[in-house]
Amino acid sequence: MTTRDDGELTLFSARGSGGVAVEAALTLAGQPYRLVDAYTWDKDDPQSGDRVLAANPMRQVPALVLPGGEVLTESAAILLWIVEAYPEARLGPLPGAPGRAQLLRWVSFVSAAIYSLYWVKDDPSRLVPDPAGHEALESRVLDRIAECWGKMDAQVEPAAFLLGEAPSVLDLYVAVVSRFRPRRRRFYAVAPRMAEVVRRVDGDPRLAALWAERMPFGPGWEG
Known part of the structure; x- marks a missing residue:
């Protein structure tokens, strides 16, 4: 511990x-x-x-x-x-508990396969100096992000939440990162099972004040 x-x-x-x-x-x-x-x-x-x-x-x-x-x-x-x-x-399985391996797997996947791509997407010049190539690079990165969400959705087996009946840090992570581009509408389309989970996280009354202050649901937030 x-x-x-x-x-x-x-x-x-x-x-x-x-x-x-x-x-x-x-x-x-x-x-x-x-x-x-x-x-x-x-x-x-x-x-x-x-x-x-x-x-x-x-x-x-x-x-x-x-x-x-x-x-x-x-x-x-x-x-x-x-x-x-x-x-x-109770924000996730502890070492040795059922579900721990999946917590480690998918938190790492969101970080390595998806979140890390925003370093490129947010400033394509970091990898492609020529501005003429920036639009194509950004488009490919967004496609890759959507593909990764789809791959994850096909392999998880959510209940009310991704690891069972109670929310975990994995649900919070997915709910936040899925609000970045290509934004939620595309996320809903490629990850329909996880879509239901993140909507529950969005609506958690314990987080209402935090969302309003730190990540508000303003007009067009879903994309």
Whole structure:
């Protein structure tokens, strides 16, 4: 079992980012945290994104600083840490429990196969210097994201939620990342079984205030 200090957590995150999945997990776990907004993509305010450098030299959110000063980066790692650090919250199977292997598999899949592609999609010049190739690259990346959601949907066996009758960090992760482009309408089309799950997560009353503040359901949010 992961040990913990019940002092204050510090989370570097950003409104509308993948860090909101971590914010949601801590909310469901009933764990207070100090939030530091760091908008790493805001070219008009680079100092906002630079705030996270104190915790993550990759200049990426989320980053979680534990009370003793230890730093966790990578959304998948943070979510899995929360499962073990706060077992009473029941946000996923613990080591040795049924379903644990699938939790590890699919959290890692969302992180490696889908979430990582936004580093390319959000700034195609990182890999393709010629602007003439950016549109085609972005289109191919979005197609790949949709394909990966479809592959996952074909292999999971959801009940009310992806791992059973109770929500887990996996559900939170999918609900947040599926709101990025190509956005929810396409996600619903390629992943109809997971579509029902993320709608339940969207409607969880315990998260209503968080969604409204950090990832609002504004006009056109589904795409």
